[in-house]
Amino acid sequence: xxxAISRAxxxxxxxxxxxxxxxxxxxxxxxxxxTPDSFSDGGKFMDEEAAFLHAxxxxxxxxxxxxxxxxxxxxxxxxxxLEDELDRTIPIVERITKEIDIPVSIDTSKHEVxxxxxxxxxxxxxxxxxxKGDPKMAEAISGFDVTVCLMHIKGTPxxxxxxxxxxxxxxxxxxxxxxxxxxxxxxxxxxxxxxxDPGIGFGKTAEHNLAIINRLLELKTLGKxxxxxxxxxxxxxxxxxxxxxxxxxGTAATCALAIMNGADIIRVHDVKEMADVALMVDAIxxxxxxxxxxxxx
Numbered sequence: 001x002x003x004a005i006s007r008a009x010x011x012x013x014x015x016x017x018x019x020x021x022x023x024x025x026x027x028x029x030x031x032x033x034x035t036p037d038s039f040s041d042g043g044k045f046m047d048e049e050a051a052f053l054h055a056x057x058x059x060x061x062x063x064x065x066x067x068x069x070x071x072x073x074x075x076x077x078x079x080x081x082l083e084d085e086l087d088r089t090i091p092i093v094e095r096i097t098k099e100i101d102i103p104v105s106i107d108t109s110k111h112e113v114x115x116x117x118x119x120x121x122x123x124x125x126x127x128x129x130x131x132k133g134d135p136k137m138a139e140a141i142s143g144f145d146v147t148v149c150l151m152h153i154k155g156t157p158x159x160x161x162x163x164x165x166x167x168x169x170x171x172x173x174x175x176x177x178x179x180x181x182x183x184x185x186x187x188x189x190x191x192x193x194x195x196x197d198p199g200i201g202f203g204k205t206a207e208h209n210l211a212i213i214n215r216l217l218e219l220k221t222l223g224k225x226x227x228x229x230x231x232x233x234x235x236x237x238x239x240x241x242x243x244x245x246x247x248x249x250g251t252a253a254t255c256a257l258a259i260m261n262g263a264d265i266i267r268v269h270d271v272k273e274m275a276d277v278a279l280m281v282d283a284i285x286x287x288x289x290x291x292x293x294x295x296x297x
Contacts, residue, residue: 011225011264014193015103015147016123020064022225022264025287026278029105029227029267030055030063034088035072035080051092052099059102062275066100067126067267068093068117069107073157073202082112090116097121105149109133111140118144128153128202130180131187138187149195149227150180154203164203169211170218173198177222195265197227206235213254216261229267230254231274252277260285 011022020027032055034045045051055066070088071080089106090113097104097120105124106117111134114125123146130150131138141148152173154164166172177196185191196219198212209230219226230236236250237243248270255266255274259281268274282288 011192013147013195013225014145015065016145018103018123025282026259026263027064027265028062028271028275028278029065029067029229029265030058030061030271031229031231031267031269032058032066032068032092033072034068034070034092046088048092048095052095055092055096055102056100058271059100061272063102063271065103065105065124065265066096067105067107067124068096068122069126070113071108073128079157082110085110085113086116089113090120093117093120093122105147109137111137114141118146123147124149126197127151128157128199130177131183132180138183138189142184142188145190145193147193147195148184148189149197150177150184151197151202152176152180152199154199157202160203164205164208166208169208170215173212174219174222177219181222181224194224195227196222196224197229197267200228200230201233201235204235206238209233209235210239213257213261216258216263220262225264226262227265227267228258228263230258231266231268231270248273256281 013020013022032045032051034051036046045054058066068089070085093104093106103124104122105126106114106122107126108114109127109129114137125141125146126149127137128151130152154160181194184194198219200209200212231251232244232247236247240250242250255277258266259278266274266278
């Protein structure tokens, strides 16, 4: 039975001085990893100039948000020290926010990194632990006018893929995300500035990931915008038998289905291509935003 939930519910999401009209179009979050060991592009953007130019290109290609991370969450890896994460992220956050007219998200689960990034200009915190990893995170960021993306993870990046098991996959994800929402609101974070992410690949098997995309609309009962990150992930490689940099078509398929099933924001590496996917899917859904109108004139 189909859920009686509108997947095009309009929601104005403020992100610093920027505003997103969710429900009117799909938005693109471009990934900028400043890590030597990320699964997809580890080491590629450790040089600050290379990182900045990549951010600039993503903005030109259609990114609406740049998500900067200084700690790889690749399965099996431990955490990096605070100093290294700060060195990798804060200078590039400062530069991008000064030189590119685009909101910046800081991908971190450490409150110290989040605070420094916010002060450097970041207007979103993307926490893979859903505010559960660092007990100081929620309170630390609640005093700032920032958006927060709360992701679901089962375990930690070091052990999350050690035979993850669920009794009821979507029910458990929803319950955990609701706990994260409650933590955020209790700390004083604006309920209108909360996004949820089911955490594709974070404590899930390939079958779990496929099921989440297929049942994504169920997360709409949480009443929050949905962000999803499937880009180049291993479950795509498992299905297609493709190496990490040969998964663009598989990623496109997952993004298209995720958007059809309720995703408001897609987090991707290949911005230009996935921006086209989002625009095409939005057009099929009858969402004719300014990008669509301008292209068909």
